[in-house]
Amino acid sequence: MTDFTELPDLASRALAGSVVAANDEFFAARENLIQPGPPAVVPTFGHKGKEYDGWETRRRREPGVDWAIVRLGVPGVIHGVVVDTAHFLGNYPPFVSVEAASVDGYPSAAELADLHWEPIVARSPAAGGSVNSYPVTDPRDWTHVRLTLHPDGGVARFRVHGTPAPDPRFLTGTIDLAALENGGGLVSCSDAFYGSAEKMILPGRAHDMGEGWENARRRDGGNDWAVLRLAGAGVVRHVELDTSYFLGNAPGWVQLSGCADLDAGEWFDLVPKQRSQPDTRHRYLVAEDRPVTHVRLDVYPDGGIARLRVWGELTS
Structure with missing residues (x-):
């Protein structure tokens, strides 16, 4: 069987993907998640603390989760996702999950929040400083995915590998x-x-x-x-x-x-x-x-x- 990471990254900025919303990005911007290149070490500190080439939320002091929604550059069948926590060692999420949705047109962030989201990766353990890979077996086409951190933390890159299914x-x-x-x-x-x-x-x-x-x-x-x-x-x-x-x-x-x-x-x-x-x-x-x-x-x-x-x- 072909390694799903050999398939195109449907979420990549190089393919016109976009991180359309996130509930929190206090330490590092959500847009970094889908940059096509590998995550880099950022040696500097800013006013809010250590800077990272990735998405990082603040430390939660109440129950809940953090999430980011990605519009795929091309709709398609998802065969697996990668949650790369490179350089996030003491601040990575211990668990992650991924959901997907299919919608026509270009909904706003508020409209996306009201969609019915289907789980494609159940709540699963994640390791810090690692390339965490999760296969997906759902055969449906999707246009959007939602990455959820349980409860919070930092992710360097989010890859959504699959087969493109463009609108005919x-x-x-x-x-x-x-x-x-x-x-x-x-x-x-x-x-x-x-x-x-x-x-x-x-x-x-x-x-x-x-x-x-x-x-x-x-x-x-x-x-x-x-x-x-x-x-x-x-x-x-x-x-x-x-x-x-x-x-x-x-x-x-x-x-x-x-x-x-x-x-x-x-x-x-x-x-x-x-x-x-x-x-x-x-x-x-x-x-x-x-x-x-x-x-x-x-x-x-x-x-x-x-x-x-x-x-x-x-x-x-």
Whole structure:
């Protein structure tokens, strides 16, 4: 069985997630929960005490719990959550629980409080300074999750790993068939030493080299590749291969292939192998009109790609 942490983090700020409400954030802001990077050590003290890269509530002096509500960047089926208490040692929550809800539109924090919330992680022990992982077996789609601390404390990061289930009403016309937010995903890749190939299909443009896919230097005469699942079967119209911020480590050549049946492995060119340039957004028209369900990006012999866009129309 695949480790659920290998699935996309549906709550991540990189995927347009948001912490829409919290009952308390006295020591550290709730927004830190969904930052895409790992939690950092903050060596400073402020007026309220030790500062943390995470969410921290005050010490409770009365019965109750603390909570934060996260709107997922993309609705989806949740396969597991991670409550990371890195650097919270004497001030972590001893127990946590997670609930989920599904709602259309963009409700306010007050409206969210009145929703019916379904438990997906029962009240469970949590350890300090640890990556606490909790699998989820509920097969339903969700749009929001609520993390509850019993009774209070600090959490560095909250990850909600799952399978995107975007609203099909927004998948009409020409769309980015490979985009994670549209239901695309990473199937496999040859190497992701410096950065996951999944980063190529995140929303927006990369802001630095760390926001793209970068493999290790090849010494064996082969080449690196990544296979991506599209949002559905579709006809590709044009492709963007963006090497922005990759200057001394961009691929020398690139190639994009497609197939309609991954098991059969019958690949054909969408973008034939050709020279690429560092720090450049390359755009290619695609003449092939056969529908594809998967694409394979080959980089020769290795090198970094900031973003991959596969523009086209769904056929099913």
